[in-house]
Amino acid sequence: MMVDGVEDEEKWxxxxxxxxxxxxxxxxxxxxxxxxxxxxxxxxxxxxELRTSKLxxxxxxxxxxxxxxxxxxxxxxxxxxxxRGCSIIDLYELVQHAGNILPRLYLLCTVGSVYIKSxxxxxxxxxxxxxxxxxxxxxxxRGLFLRSYLSQIxxxxxxxxxxxxxxxxxxxxxxxxxxxPELRLAVGLSGLQGPAREKDKREKERSELRDLVGKxxxxxxxxxxxxxxxxxxxxxxxxxxQVVNCKDEIAQCYLMDCIIQVFPDEYHLxxxxxxxxxxxxxxxxxxxxTVLSRLMERLSNYAASSTEVLPExxxxxxxxxxxxxxxxxxxxxxxxxxxxxxxxxxxLLTFTLHVHPDRLDYADQVxxxxxxxxxxxxxxxxxxxxxxxxxxxxAPLDKYNDIVTVLKLSNYPSVMEYVDSETNKxxxxxxxxxxxxxxxxxxxxxxxxxxxxxxxxxxxxxDGAAHDQVDEDDFKxxxxxxxxxxxxxxxxxxEEMFKIICTVRKHILTGGPKRLPFTVPPLVFSSLKLxxxxxxxxxxxxxxxGSTTPKKVFQLLNQTIETLYGVPAPELALRLYLQCAEAAxxxxxxxxxxxxxxxxxxxYEEEISDSRAQVTAIHLIIGTLQRMHVFGVENxxxxxxxxxxxxxxxxxxPDQCRAVYACSHLFWVDDQDNMKDGERVLLCLxxxxxxxxxxxxxxxxxRGSTGSVTLFVEILNKYLYFFExxxxxxxxxxxxxxxxxxxxxxxxxxxxxxxxxxxxFASTLRYIQFQKQKGGAVGEKYEPIKV
Amino acid sequence: MVLVLxxxxxxxxxxxxxxxxxxxSMLVPGKIQHIICTGNLSIKEVHDYLKSLCPDLHVTRGEYxxxxxxxxxxTLTIGQFKxxxxxxxxxxxxxxxxxxxxxxxxxxxxxxxxxxTHQFKAxxxxxxxxxxxxxxTGAYSSFTFDVxxxxxxxxxxxxxVVVYVYELIDGEVKVDKIDFKKTATTRLxx
Numbered sequence: 001m002m003v004d005g006v007e008d009e010e011k012w013x014x015x016x017x018x019x020x021x022x023x024x025x026x027x028x029x030x031x032x033x034x035x036x037x038x039x040x041x042x043x044x045x046x047x048x049e050l051r052t053s054k055l056x057x058x059x060x061x062x063x064x065x066x067x068x069x070x071x072x073x074x075x076x077x078x079x080x081x082x083x084r085g086c087s088i089i090d091l092y093e094l095v096q097h098a099g100n101i102l103p104r105l106y107l108l109c110t111v112g113s114v115y116i117k118s119x120x121x122x123x124x125x126x127x128x129x130x131x132x133x134x135x136x137x138x139x140x141x142r143g144l145f146l147r148s149y150l151s152q153i154x155x156x157x158x159x160x161x162x163x164x165x166x167x168x169x170x171x172x173x174x175x176x177x178x179x180x181p182e183l184r185l186a187v188g189l190s191g192l193q194g195p196a197r198e199k200d201k202r203e204k205e206r207s208e209l210r211d212l213v214g215k216x217x218x219x220x221x222x223x224x225x226x227x228x229x230x231x232x233x234x235x236x237x238x239x240x241x242q243v244v245n246c247k248d249e250i251a252q253c254y255l256m257d258c259i260i261q262v263f264p265d266e267y268h269l270x271x272x273x274x275x276x277x278x279x280x281x282x283x284x285x286x287x288x289x290t291v292l293s294r295l296m297e298r299l300s301n302y303a304a305s306s307t308e309v310l311p312e313x314x315x316x317x318x319x320x321x322x323x324x325x326x327x328x329x330x331x332x333x334x335x336x337x338x339x340x341x342x343x344x345x346x347x348l349l350t351f352t353l354h355v356h357p358d359r360l361d362y363a364d365q366v367x368x369x370x371x372x373x374x375x376x377x378x379x380x381x382x383x384x385x386x387x388x389x390x391x392x393x394x395a396p397l398d399k400y401n402d403i404v405t406v407l408k409l410s411n412y413p414s415v416m417e418y419v420d421s422e423t424n425k426x427x428x429x430x431x432x433x434x435x436x437x438x439x440x441x442x443x444x445x446x447x448x449x450x451x452x453x454x455x456x457x458x459x460x461x462x463d464g465a466a467h468d469q470v471d472e473d474d475f476k477x478x479x480x481x482x483x484x485x486x487x488x489x490x491x492x493x494x495e496e497m498f499k500i501i502c503t504v505r506k507h508i509l510t511g512g513p514k515r516l517p518f519t520v521p522p523l524v525f526s527s528l529k530l531x532x533x534x535x536x537x538x539x540x541x542x543x544x545x546g547s548t549t550p551k552k553v554f555q556l557l558n559q560t561i562e563t564l565y566g567v568p569a570p571e572l573a574l575r576l577y578l579q580c581a582e583a584a585x586x587x588x589x590x591x592x593x594x595x596x597x598x599x600x601x602x603x604y605e606e607e608i609s610d611s612r613a614q615v616t617a618i619h620l621i622i623g624t625l626q627r628m629h630v631f632g633v634e635n636x637x638x639x640x641x642x643x644x645x646x647x648x649x650x651x652x653x654p655d656q657c658r659a660v661y662a663c664s665h666l667f668w669v670d671d672q673d674n675m676k677d678g679e680r681v682l683l684c685l686x687x688x689x690x691x692x693x694x695x696x697x698x699x700x701x702x703r704g705s706t707g708s709v710t711l712f713v714e715i716l717n718k719y720l721y722f723f724e725x726x727x728x729x730x731x732x733x734x735x736x737x738x739x740x741x742x743x744x745x746x747x748x749x750x751x752x753x754x755x756x757x758x759x760x761f762a763s764t765l766r767y768i769q770f771q772k773q774k775g776g777a778v779g780e781k782y783e784p785i786k787v
Numbered sequence: 788m789v790l791v792l793x794x795x796x797x798x799x800x801x802x803x804x805x806x807x808x809x810x811x812s813m814l815v816p817g818k819i820q821h822i823i824c825t826g827n828l829s830i831k832e833v834h835d836y837l838k839s840l841c842p843d844l845h846v847t848r849g850e851y852x853x854x855x856x857x858x859x860x861x862t863l864t865i866g867q868f869k870x871x872x873x874x875x876x877x878x879x880x881x882x883x884x885x886x887x888x889x890x891x892x893x894x895x896x897x898x899x900x901x902x903x904t905h906q907f908k909a910x911x912x913x914x915x916x917x918x919x920x921x922x923x924t925g926a927y928s929s930f931t932f933d934v935x936x937x938x939x940x941x942x943x944x945x946x947x948v949v950v951y952v953y954e955l956i957d958g959e960v961k962v963d964k965i966d967f968k969k970t971a972t973t974r975l976x977x
Contacts, residue, residue: 436804436805476830476831477832480800480830480832481800483800483801484799484800484804484805485804487800487802487803487804488804518800521801521802521851522800522801522802525801525802525926525927528927529927532932575850575851579929582929583929586929616850616876616877619876619877619879620850620876622879623876623879623880623881626879626880626881627880627881627929662879665879665880710893713893714889714893717889717892717893718889721885721886721889724885756893756895759895760892760893760895763892763895763914764892766914767888767892767913767914770913
């Protein structure tokens with residue numbers, strides 16, 4: 001058994017093969033010339049090569065396979081012989097003459113298989129004899145292969161179950177006998193002591209033998225005669241007995257795995273109790289969780305393969321058996337690392353989801369058991385364990401594609417409690433992705449609340465979390481995901497929607513200044529959408545005292561946007577206030593709109609100092625104010641006055657100029673006749689002109705040239721705008737003089753050319769020309785203007 | 788034949804979670820030569836997504852854009868046409884076509900693409916064409932209660948541009964098209 005060197009082995013194998021082939025050649029010749037005696041002589045010699053002890057099982061197997069091929073030919077010859085009249089008994093006699101036991105037995109087996117096929121004697125008697133005889137070979141490898149040969153050649157000779165049950169039963173029994181020694185083999189080997197350097201060799205041989213055993217088990221499973229009952233009553237118990245008795249952890253693990261892989265799933269279902277009963281009896285160091293997981297995986301796939309098999313699962317109470325078994329295993333192995341326990345529960349959960357998708361209570365049970373186990377551990381440190389937990393938690397999400405269903409599992413949030421904040425965030429992102437991908441509707445405040453509790457790792461800083469280690473881009477991505485999530489929360493019932501908004505608000509306000517700029521805007525817009533819904537024709541005039549009104553929502557909005565002060569995020573807050581003001585305008589709530597404007601103005605005055613930001617902000621203010629129709633004269637005047645004041649105080653003159661002429665539109669609203677104050681429009685435009693002039697002078701003084709006339713052309717365009725709208729304060733003469741002013745400026749020596757301004761002026765003049773040519777009232781109006 | 792996508796006011800994630808799925812499946816990389824974006828994306832992820840559709844991406848700054856470095860206005864020439872982009876919150880009164888015409892004269896472009904109101908418009912005046920692709924996500928707008936997701940695809944071919952507008956109405960994508968022709972001199976004719 002112990003070989004000295006691989007090269008030597010190769011040599012011996014080659015020699016063995018050579019010898020075998022040489023004798024085979026002579027055997028063939030004898031067969032061709034119908035020389036039985038010679039054929040037997042040479043076959044015996046050929047088989048003598050198999051008597052070697054020098055080869056490892058892997059190499060021996062190669063030799064064996066060659067012999068096997070040759071023996072098939074011999075078998076065919078024997079069949080011919082019997083047909084020609086030679087009796088089997090005689091054949092039996094003849095092969096006994098072989099000198100050595102091993103060749104003799106191989107030949108006997110070969111004849112035996114022909115004997116069985118001929119049906120001259122009952123199959124079971126023949127087999128029994130053969131098995132007894134084969135037992136004689138003590139040598140592990142040689143014996144194994146001999147028995148393997150016997151099982152291989154007689155396998156297909158068994159009569160089928162319908163006709164000879166007796167025979168089948170016993171045949172099966174004999175195969176158990178066959179299987180036993182192989183299992184004892186594993187025992188025998190594991191018990192062997194020897195020098196340390198040969199330990200690796202032993203390991204190798206063990207594994208090779210295990211492969212062979214596995215193959216034999218496979219053969220066993222292929223026998224047609226082994227039906228479910230036989231498997232249940234005889235095969236499985238005996239095999240399991242042997243597995244347990246062999247007490248070798250590697251062998252046990254392998255053999256259990258073999259059994260699971262080799263026999264059909266239906267069998268496993270029906271023998272679940274027996275099979276599971278063996279697990280606690282295995283050596284403690286056996287990797288039960290992997291084997292169990294594989295078993296559950298197989299059964300899950302079986303369940304997924306067709307819905308017709310599902311009732312079977314119910315009938316054998318597969319779930320409760322597996323659940324109990326796992327519970328026992330975990331109890332028995334108290335020091336099993338948490339990774340093992342979670343893996344088991346993860347597999348069980350997957351199984352449950354496949355087999356009993358409608359039984360949320362089963363899934364909940366599994367989670368509950370997992371929580372119990374986790375509660376003894378505290379927060380998890382092991383990376384792989386946390387990965388398993390993520391897998392565990394993702395499984396129901398993948399199965400149901402609906403976080404709402406998953407939230408019905410009462411133990412689900414409890415499992416989340418035990419993961420560290422990093423994992424919570426990972427899981428939260430998984431959940432949000434699932435919601436977005438499946439467009440899940442989360443439509444009640446309770447569900448929203450439960451959801452936000454679940455994803456709290458994203459919503460706020462959890463205790464003990466390492467805040468400084470957060471990567472900025474990751475953080476942004478996470479918060480943007482929360483923002484997108486908020487968009488998905490929707491309910492057409494306005495009362496419920498308001499509750500949802502309040503719930504979300506409650507949660508996001510715990511997020512702290514870093515998160516608010518991301519989470520407040522989506523909430524604000526959600527609320528503004530609600531306000532619109534409340535304004536619809538379905539508005540209930542008999543609404544109860546406590547029901548939601550736009551006013552209530554605006555109050556909430558005010559308080560929410562206020563929180564941005566603490567960030568600080570004044571520019572964002574200003575924009576949101578202006579949006580709310582517009583919405584209040586649509587709801588005809590003058591005081592509310594005024595309040596929002598006031599807040600916006602305060603922010604502008606006190607918090608926004610960057611000049612570029614100021615320019616944008618003032619334009620937003622002007623643009624919004626221009627659209628307000630809800631204000632009475634006084635309020636409007638106050639706000640307008642402030643707006644023009646701010647405009648004139650911007651830092652750069654061009655910015656001032658543009659803001660001021662933008663203000664001109666505050667005095668002229670197209671669709672409201674009482675809002676057309678021609679005088680004040682003109683005042684604004686004139687003021688803008690003065691500023692433009694001043695800009696020119698400044699430029700001349702500081703740079704030596706008067707700079708671009710663009711501003712003047714812009715103002716000219718504004719003149720034309722109001723001229724056309726019918727502002728009587730603006731007449732053709734005013735426009736004419738402005739045109740001349742610009743022309744003069746452009747031609748002046750101190751002016752630096754600006755092609756853009758030139759093009760702008762040119763297209764403006766073209767426009768005037770076009771209007772003149774229009775004819776009718778417009779043409780008339782433009783007539784006096786000369787270009 | 789040059790395809791130009793005009794898109795904007797997505798307001799992700801403040802007012803919308805994502806582009807409508809039907810739009811996403813229509814917008815595939817490699818088919819469009821230029822993208823013109825009016826602004827208010829508002830986050831980098833949207834920028835990257837648009838860039839993946841077409842590397843020639845032009846964006847102007849909207850008041851909610853995370854990246855403040857986008858320009859206020861931009862002009863570019865595609866074929867025979869000069870195009871101008873501006874978000875539009877800078878032009879007061881908002882959505883006023885005469886004021887937008889002024890901007891168009893100032894930028895000296897044939898086609899002005901602008902946004903902010905979330906309402907699709909394609910308007911021709913003596914100075915050229917003003918196009919508002921609307922909001923690609925149908926985001927909340929203070930301008931109108933009824934916002935349907937929309938975007939515009941322009942097919943520029945010589946002196947002719949065909950403007951296709953894609954609108955998502957009640958779950959279905961509806962397409963409309965408008966033809967504009969430019970005379971060989973400078974001005975656009977209908």
